[in-house]
Amino acid sequence: MGALIWLSSYPKSGNTWLRTFLHHLLINPPAPLPPDSLGRFTLGDNHRIWYDKAAGTSTIGFEEERISALRPRAQALMTGAFPDSVFVKTHSMVGQRHGAPLINADVTAGAIHVVRDPRDVVISAADHYGLTIDQMVAQMADPNAVIGGNANQVQTWLGDWSSHVTSWTGRAGPGLLAVRYEDMEQKPLKTFGAIAAFLGLRPPKDRLERAIRFSSFKVLQNQESQHGFGERSRHSARFFRVGKSGQWPGVLTAEQVRLIETRHADVMKRFGYR
Template sequence: MSEAAGIYWLASYPKSGNTWFRAFIANLQRGQNAEVDINALDTGEIASSRGWLDELLGFDSADLRAAEIERLRPEVYRWTVAKEAKSLGYHKIHDAYLRLDNGEPLVSREATRGALYILRNPLDVAISASHHWGCSIDDAIHRMGKSDFEIAKNKRSMHTQVGQRLLSWSQHVLSWVDANDLRCCVVRYEDMLKDSLASFTRASDFLELKAEQVAIQRAIVQSSFEKLAAQEQEKGFRERSAKAERFFRSGKAGSWRDTLSAEQVDQIVQDHYVVMHRFGYIDDSGSPYFS
């Protein structure tokens, strides 16, 4: 294994800005004037990729039970870093930071160099997730509050990925940011919009993406929501859910103010008060901030 090898996980709850950040990395690493094709964001396989697992296991993982797949996943990541990796890898992951029965993290302690956790206001996540999952906002809010919530567990509908246990939105966040055996850097989606250069620079430094400010600024512009949405409009996006009309919908912060009912806001705050307060999304009384 190369001394520079290892995996940085780009971790997030679905629809929190992970793809946006991957587009930034792809543009930063390429370092050219033309933006990278959104259908060629070669920052690495998603952690739940069935193809990644099957290639290294040498057999079809669809024949295994979910628990058996989870026990094998750390081995796959460990093998990748030990035998194949020549440099740092940046892999998207939506799973919560889970531990197996033996205490081993799902992502492998040896293979993991750290995690960038991309955090977004759950009031906005609920809206984006409802479009992505093809369900009502109320249903999305319900799923986000379930401690046993899992995605891609139906092999027939999501054959390219294995099941991913998300837990509730709050549990997902805390599983990563409070893990005592993981280097983790948290960046808020809202700060990525409001103070882009500072946020992306801090994230880049953590991920050992050595780059000058001018290169970071160029990559930020190249991966702007407007450019990503325009590419999707022109050529489509292979990561778009079949249940969603578009992947890149608005890219704004605070859309919840014009979309959610008072009852829906109250439910999300009730479900996630502690984590929302900790990361500056609500005040002491539980009222959401508008910035």
Template sequence: MGKIIWLASYPKSGNTWMRAFLHNLLRDPPEGYDINKITDFSFSDSTVHIYKPFLTKPWTEWTIGDIANTRWQAQRYICSLRLDDTFVKTHNALIEYMGKPMIYPEFTAGSIYIIRNPLDVVISLAHHYSVDLDEAVEIINRTDNGTRNTDQMVYEVHRSWDLHVASWTTHVVPGMLTVRYEDMLEKPRQTFGKVTKFLGLKPTPDRLMRAIKNSSFEKLRAQEDKSGFQERPAKAEKFFRAGKSGQWRNLLSQDQVDRVVAANKEQMKRFGYLPLK
């Protein structure tokens, strides 16, 4: 039985991009790995099907307590599916909830945490959730932020951006690598090379660059335009929207910037997002 390598992030911070890179690296296709098959090596810890073996009543009757009490079994079930380690996407904060851990260390082999400037996360969240920018600011600042159970996903606990980042980057967890979205954009060879080294992989330079190229925003957006993307929310026009950093400078008002900074300044300063540039 393997363990879990967590691909963790606050929503809209580059998690899908990281998953696409890893699939392109491991499969090494010439033209880019199908984005609708990036569950081949990874899936979400919130997907309903890993809870169904342990909760036999209809999902509409599942309570928050039911999920909390079943999470240990669900994560153990993930580990039982493969002999080697499995990449698992999570947007959950690394906390206890309802008296139970959201992430169980006994099933954890390591974690890659992807972090993005919250001012840009606000813009992506607004498009993803089909809300205006003011509401997106409220979402990212809310200390009780999260999602509800659906027929596809169980609830998630995100907290505010600041609390989410702190939960993953100030706790002692097995094998942690923190990667900034902005470095993935600006220094891809160095940054993704660090990821492969962390995972104990030794791709040739050509293979590494091919994986970076085939998981670029342009490639992912072209695939979505051609074939769609199963993870796109129904209300969102596109999943892969812009793939840029610094858009907040032109799109957020000074009041919106001030509110995000006021609620998230501690972790923004830690990771180089303050002072504002």
């Protein structure tokens, strides 16, 4: 049994890329692994099975308040999934719902949070959720935004983009590493090396480089084409769509850019996006 290490991000900000890198770094396979094998390596904090275990019964049909009350217990049960530290993917913000924490600090060892330029996030997220860009701009500004909620997943509380990022990164400390998507792309050896070091790992350079290479966007696209990926949205032709930073100047209108930059100016400036 081990404490939880959160792999957190706003949706479509590089969470799957991070998980894929860690998967290959720790397993060190001779060839790239299919994307769906991630489920054997990391848990998802919204998977209903943990809430069913916490409740001792099916939670389908439970109102939000009952789910919120179960969340700390469900996350505590996740610590038993593996004997050592347990990596858990989340798109949740940090905060409370109905008096219960969204993230159970009592069973948490640390967190890696991936941040991406919201002007690029909005393009990728709109495609993933089947929304127009205008609709996604509005969702990223909505403090009450939620995603999910079906037979297999409970709802995830996003909040607005700025609050989401700040909730994870507002307090610096030894248990948190914040990384930028753009640095993962443009400075991979330095950025992924820092991720490994944060986890107390000192892999040989060739092993680190292989994990970076096996989790590259081109490889992920090829793997998805060959094997599929269960996390692909029904709204999208593929999960790994473009994967490049700086798409927004040729896609967003001037008004869409203005709305994003005005609403999220402070956090964008903090992370070097303004």
